[in-house]
Amino acid sequence: MDDVFSADPEVAVDLRAVDWAATPLGPVPGWPQSLRTAVSILLSSKFPMWMAWGPQLTFFCNAAYRRDTLGHKYPWALGRPANQVWAEIWNDIGPRIDTVLATGQATWDEALLLFLERSGYQEETYHTFSYSPLRDESGAAVGMLCVVSEDTTRVVSERRMATLRDLGSDPSVVRTQQETLAFAARQLDRNQRDLPFTLIYLTDGGTARLAGTTGIPDGHPVAVSAIPLDGPEPVWPAALSVAEPQLVDLSQPRFAGLPAGAWPSPPAQALLIPLLRQGGAPYGFLVAGLNRYRPFDDGYRSFMELVAGHVATGIASARSYQAQQRRAEELAELDRAKTVFFSNISHEFRTPLTLIMGPIDDLRRRPDTDPATREELDVIHRNGLRLGKLVNSLLDFSRLEAGRMQASYEPVDLAAVTAELASVFRSAVEKAGLRLSVDCPPLDRPVYIDRGMWEKVILNLLSNALKFTFAGSVGVSVGSDDQHAIVSVTDTGIGVAAEQIPRLFERFHRIENARSRSNEGSGIGLALVQELVGLHGGTITAHSVEGEGTTFTICIPFGHGHLPSGAIVAATSAAALSAAAEPYVQEALRWVPDQGSRDLISPGDQETPLFGPSLAKPASVLIADDNADMRAYLARLLTGAGYQVSTVDDGRQALDEARARTPELVISDVMMPRLDGLQLLTALRADPRTEAVPVILLSARAGQEASIEGLQAGADDYLVKPFAAAELLARVRASIELARTRNHHARWRTALINSLQEAFFVCDDNGAVVEINTAFTDILGFGPEGLPYEPKHPWWPDADAEAAAHREVATAFDTLMQNAQGSYTIPVVHRSGHRVWVNATFNKAQDPDSGRTVTVGTFRDVTAEHYAIQRDTAMAALNMRLSQAPDLAQAGAGALAELQRLWHATETWGVVFRPGAPPSVSTAHGRPADWEQLAESHRDAITSLRDGPNLTAAVAGGDSAGIRLEHPHGIMVVWLDLGPHRRFTEHDRLLLSLLAGSLAQGLTRAHQIDQQRETALALQRAILGPAQLPHGFAVRYEPAATPLEIGGDWYDTIALPDGRIGIVVGDCVGRGLSAAAVMGQLRSACRALLLQDPSPARTLMTMDHFAAATPGAMCTTVFCGVLDLQTGQLTYASAGHPPGIIAHRDGRTDVLHGGRSLPLAVRPGAPRSQAEHTMPARATMMLYTDGLIERRRRPLDEGIETATTTLHQGRDIDIDQLAAHVMDQLTPAGGFDDDVAFLLYRHPGPLRMTFPAEAGQLAPVRSALRDWLRRCALPTQFTQGVLLAAGEACANAIEHGHRGNPGEPIQLRAEAYADRLRLVVADSGRWKNPTVNPDRGRGVGLMRAMMQHVTIDSSSAGTTVDMHTRIPE
């Protein structure tokens, strides 16, 4: 029996269990159709919905709403007042519902925060919903329907995302720990919803110290500044924090008075989460109060972990930055201390050294010194020299530091001086098995140098070259450019690793583990050289290739403008080489072994990689080389260094391998078969999966151009064969570290982008989508594996099946390509085929690497929103159509047209099945159609819908859809032909159901209105005026057009006992049946009063009292007159009624302004006057209600003017035709706004006589006609002619028409217009041919002579003579 619930059997069980009789709605069988319709729609929908109906807003919901929102309140909520069901949010939603009910306007709320208690606690939830009014049969809003979608996850995720984004948005690269924590705290403080309060503790020894707070005031009892880790009963269980995050129950008394953050109540739980340090004990922990209005679920937990992770990372980088800073400062300090120390002691060394060296020299020269002793003495001498040299260097430094270096710059032949210094080293160099090449051509101008300093520069460089060169040569060359002398010292030694070069000139810096002729060295030689060159205003640079050699290049400016003028001296004679050279040479000679070279690098050293990967985890390296030996060598080298190596033979395999298992580094030869190194590089860079992988290219081609080509192609590094193993390893490590650093950002960026709730995409300048995030895949179903997506993208709607949608997307795509930024909402197709509406926003950006313009966009799924708006719009449009339709038929046609428009249907039919009648078919064009003409497949589908359930949309054949609904005349099936390939989605079904529900209600309403109106109209016409009007009168009544409704206007004529005619035209306020009822009473009262006392003024005065006592009669306007039809004498009074108009035959007009006073019952008892007016012959009077002449935005006078003109126009037509003419002329385009009544009278009224066909009747007929003609004020001769014509016609009728049946009736009618007169004589017989009887023929001749137009129409039914003529003036 409860058919109303059958749409959802599951919920139906619970709905049937409700004791409806106890609710204001009463037992189900008594429910109105409108309620049943609403419930059917609700239950059949797959979208979460609830509705409320009736005085207590009784609650209903469907299964989807139960699942998503109602929670444990189901089924308790069913049948309860909505304000009980949603008591906790009634303050929010109650006013909205009131508005909907009061105004009938739907509401729309997006992501409204509501605290629901559906899971046993107050829950923070966000809902997007619309409230639409539900109407009963009378059209009144008696309930509301809520379509809702929950946004909680989206809103909460977005909020958390924002916090994570803010945390990662620190613009400064390095900062102190304090600054880092302050920055983090500011970001955390901005999200007091997820983080009502936070405390950051950092562990310091055995104590955790408070380092930052948010949302909690300083000094709060739980914000203790220090917690001993092993102390008893700490506020926060700090000791436990080393391991896992843990929840803290805040219900204990010590947590009383916690701040609540953005919420009304403080958190019930806090999370204590360690701030993890890589490979060590945590830095400390973060305590965060948890939002009590959200469950602590996985999402919340991972958010907290990300927050803590971020804080920990910040601490780590701040600390590491601080450590580096400190180290740098310490080193600088140490340098200074060393210098000071050494220079202090050096000075003290010189004296004892002199005293040692002098005697030793003497002893060595003595001839009696035995060879063994001499050898010992030589050792002492050499080391004394070394010590002296060292001491001198330190003293030089100390002078330099103190600015006390005494320099004397003199112009010298630099080439000669330098060559001489080089020659000093010749023996040592040659002894070492090396070649010394000296290339010092004379320069064209002198160079200013301090000879002593220059010696130290060259000797240090030569000594250094010899020390690190084991084969090849050492070279010295002098040259120049325009402004500089250029001196180079070159060796073919072991070279210096690239990363060491910047530190080469650092004081006390020695290159560790470098193979050299001696482990000796103070690390100050090159530093001193640099200082000394600097004093000359010159520069020194080092260029070195490991394994190939090193070149030091000195540039000294020509001239002396750059030197202090006080230090310039004249050229001295080429002084002998100073003694300073000796210690250098002596030292160098000691390095040169007499017994072959020693293997300075132990095998063990070789096992340990020089520049091994101090990387936290082993990196995977892909090697591509076509040379097997090279592959094996590289693999051995890198494996030994701890890398995970895979090798391939060519670029093609490398690309496949890299795509399958992305390596951390690719080392590739440039020259390879199939795909060479540069092509491989290009392919890797083009693929988003591999574009970030660093690539090192190896090539046999030396030269800068080759490496530039490689680097331009995007290689991270470039090595030319042969290369040193150490250099390769160093570069491999550097590349991987750099990539890891870079990828940390990339990983963070990827995580950030992927955690966006909004879909994210990047388009290249061709419109191809090259990057997406997971939300993109979630919304559209297309994943990163299909990248890039070239336009037209696979989510575009089909160009044929969905041409309109396709155009929309194409237009949006053009916008995307052409504009710098913008947004649009478009329909797209999910990979699985269903329709998704997205709202996208995009911006153009410059790819910083490639310089190409890319488009970065985000979009969100607005499908639910789109359909909700579409539903509201469609419902509004349909209801508009329904409410505007004047009757049931037009309501149906209008609705079909609306449905057709909405779905762009090719054809729309409405088929009504009326019991016992053939199906009646109508179309959206309003044309009826023939059921039998419909295709058989359509008829079958429609019939099966007819036999199915109500309001359940069905799709047939993929290209049509239909639905059954109740129609006032039976069952209606609405059928839409959608055209081929048009998809009819679940949303369409819902919409069609909703619209059909609305349509059913609308049709019922229209039908009821039809019936009411018909009844009312019949009633009104019945009580409006007399059925029989006196001759000469015409009346019209027209109800208002929109809404087509009757009103309170009336007219009346009353035959008074004295032969005069009472005339009443009135207009009572209001519309509808009530106004009609009041009108009826007033009309009757007025009629009775006039009959009793034919005085218009007195009648209206009595009417005042009557109207005062009659509800709704107040302010009725009435024209009341008494007319003598014989004389045209009119006595009248007007109760606030518009003035009557009298149009004279000569074109003049009288307006009946007399006898005016207030509308009825405004001043009961006040006297009223009346006025007299005589209607001249052949004038026309019009009395009317204001609806006839009143128009919006037009003065009343203008209306009266128009009406007068219309009357004059109709001066020569019959009074009934004149009434039609007036209606024609005065009806506005859209019909009358108000109802209209008017009354016309032309004086005198027409003469109508019926008399028996007897000759004796002629005289009295003539007499009456003569009398009437006199009243028409016609000229005498004319009157006589008319009398004669009428007499002849009557005589004919008597003589011929009724020859066989004397006494049959003859009718005569005479009517006068302003300028014309008409006579009609009719009998029921047949005339003879007029030519037969010359006398009667003479009669016809006379008629024709007297009247301008005579027609004699003779048929078996009788003969009518119709004559008319102009009236001469």
Added chain:
Amino acid sequence: MTTTPLTISSALKPDGTTALTVRGEIDMSNTVVLADAIGSAPGRVLLDFAAVEYLDSAGLAVLFAHADRIELVTNSVLGPVLRISGLTELVTVRELPPDGGV
């Protein structure tokens, strides 16, 4: 059968002419009376229609029937019908001015 009011007074003039003074209206209901009056008068007949208010084709028919021996005095009201019917071409008709008529 009622008839239209018509009175005819007859007088014999010295010249032998019969003078018929007619009052009232002449239509098909009483032409017989007029016809009898004219028919019964010997010789020429002078018809005084100054007081005839109406004359229709039936009356005219009587006049046409005796056209050769009648003479007519008429009023302005009847003038048009007598002219239109062509009677004035056959019969001497004297029309009194309006004032002297009805």
